[in-house]
Amino acid sequence: MAEEDPPLIFAEFSPRDRGVADTSAEEAAKRSVLTVLSGETKRTWSWCGAERSSSKEPEVAAVLSTQALASPQPARNLWGAAEHPLAFGTRGRSVTAARSVLELPGMSTVSRLRAARLPAAAELANQSAVTPRSRLRSRRLRGWRPADGPGAGSRAAGLPPPLARPLPRAPSPAGPGRAAEPPRERGARAAGHGAEPARAVRAARACGRGALLACAAWTAGWVLAAALLLRAHPGVLSERCTDEKSRRILAALCRDYEGGALVGDLCEDLCVAGKLLYRRCLYYESGKKVLQADWRGRPVILKSKEEAFSSFPPLGLLEDAADEGAQDFPEAELLLLVAGEVRNALGLELPGGSLRPLWPGGRGPRWRGQLASLWSLLQQEEFVLFSLLQDLSRHALPVLGSCGHFYAVEYLAAGSPRHRALFPLEGAAGGPRGSRGQAKAVSDMALSFLDMVSHFEDDFSHRLHLCDVKPENFAIRSDYTVVAIDVDMAFFEPKMREILEQNCTGDEDCNFFDCFSKCDLRVNKCGAERVNSNLQVICDKIFRHWFSSSLGGSALSFPRQRQLRDAVQECADPRSTARGPPRAARDVFRKLRHLLRATQRELQDAEE
Template sequence: MDEFQRQPPLFCELWSLCRDYQGGALAGDLCEDLCVAGRLRYRRCLYYERGKKVLQADWRGRPVILKSKEEAFSSFRPPGLMEDQAEDGGQGFPEAELLLLGAGEYAVEYLAAGSPHHRALFPLDGASRGQAQAVSDMALSFLDLVRHFDNDFSHRLHLCDVKPENFAIRRDFTVVAIDVDMAFFEPKMREILEQNCTGDEDCNFFDCFSKCDLRVNKCGAQRVNSNLQVVCDKIFRHWFSSTLQSSAISFQLQRQLREAVQECADPGSPQRTAPTMFWRLQRLLQAALRELREAEK
């Protein structure tokens, strides 16, 4: 058995990709660094199941994550098929899909993912600030993320699987969504929710809820909860259901935060109250940060 045959399967797969690149069958922004310059180095496999691969690598001295949902490069449709479709009078492919079809692997920054096993849901090891300040910063960043998903696209983006593992934090405690497989824009969300039903429980799609109209036994197409309500329930409730570990935040403000989060997390709260609740939480979190900073002086 030669040296190549003794290598682990994923190493052999990367070698195969480089062979395709050097033969002119494959192109990409990372190929030169991986196959020629040696600036992209494979470290370990983080996940490999049913063709979905998540690898850790070092790219120019920085840790990155490489992800792919295809089993092999041959799984992608050849560009010639897209050209033929356009010539036949088809609608062609959106630019975003063309980009996805043209990339067998793509790199994202390496971040500290959340976990229910962490006391604060996210690793805070080495944080220069206290836990209360880190939690307040992360909570404000979650609010920014919710506002972005609700307002900054042509359609609202619904998060249907909110849990710590699907988010990560940067060193400045800003939050990043790292797994959005269960995120859907409004038109698709309405299509998913509008199903047959005999009760409201049939209208729950993970963290996205609808109501059953018993007159026609059909779930409503309109989601009745919101991204903010789910974030309050799955994330904020863990942080603010008890006293924060800092005497620098006044008891009155901590009580107001607990009450606001409990009200926000209540699935019975109508979606129309979400904007008011958003600004209330933002104001309370900003006040908590001011008290913490004042205590440091």
């Protein structure tokens, strides 16, 4: 049997050693390891031009490779140190080096593939002393076959089994007694050498890509499901709204009342007389608490921006007075404090007479608790707005009373997209009957919405902007009057301008919920003026649901239905109601109101 040529050393040269062909095998192995340890990322691969390897150079290469693997280098640098000395004729140290590569925790699949190309890896796959995990990796990466398969004779002779094709000889210059190998043969041999490792690398990469695509598809599916769930149930990620926790909150409120820390006209009924009874929790998210209760047989809503009374910053005037031992405060100073809080909450400068709904009244034995309670309420923008509007607007909820930081308002069933008409109509006067009754109820609610738009636009010293328009933030009374029940995102003009005026790089940066502005790219600043309107948003988010399809089936004539649909589409278009002149928006408003009144007359005539 012809003796097989020992493989040549495959060395990595640093950039300064490119093209060197007369370097010895030992020197090449040393430079290879040093290059890897230095952390160089731009590497040049070439065949070492040394003659056939003696028994010394492979041993030196194996020692250097083992030392490199034992050094604290990143995993990506270690595979090279073990792969360069491919002339592993010695058996002990080379197997140790290959085992180090295969068992290293941080090695990637590609690194293990490269390490498996070592002839010593084949020997490693059949050693009983190797850990099962390392042996399994070696077998998977090298396409291992049992001992009675191909290559068994080579292993019996003490040579590395041909689990991969033999390495080709390095292309070297023709020397004495050596003929230059034809390029075609060299190419064929090189292709034979790289075929199986290349296939293994391609298989690993294909497997990795498939796993990555499967993981991406799985993640995308969960993200889509979560998005749909949040769209259908926005409060799914909020804190749990439980009766137990709600009762604990009210119990803590009563303990503070009994201790004199807070007061209110509802505290006695809640904590002593038992005339204000908790029923259920309606909303519990981001600190905001909304509870339903019965107050002397009347359903009410208890609201607070925070759970605990201590969560609100205390009134500094009270703390200063306590330090100085004072018991009285100048009324003018208190009015200034209240006016300052109103200005912070609403952006309005109000005269002293307009603050009367917020004033605590006469001084009594619990005056300090009264001021502390008022201060906690003034830090809740919705309470301030409801208090100022309760005698001025029928489209806002009146404040019925308070206890500490909780205030009570009238209970009205909120709207919901689940209702066919967006709002529950069962509690309305008489209740709508049939398609004609529902069409009349919808037209009444639509006219009430228009009345609210006109009221918020013209009846105050500043326009009131609604920046969160959705059915859940409105309710209807028994006479179909629309009431805003959640005004956390309602702002008068001065506050609206302050909110909109901010830095931007495009128009999308100037959108604050349902209130839009335009970005001036010359100064990268949002305009302070809102470019859409309450009317446009209500037409888009409320009226489209009512009038984009047949209203009340055959209750209305087809021409009337088409006129309403076209008018709502024109109203919902921001170009018609916002970017045009103010007269255009007023014309759209009048047109829609005229059609709704004509609808009411048509339905009335049909009943007669």
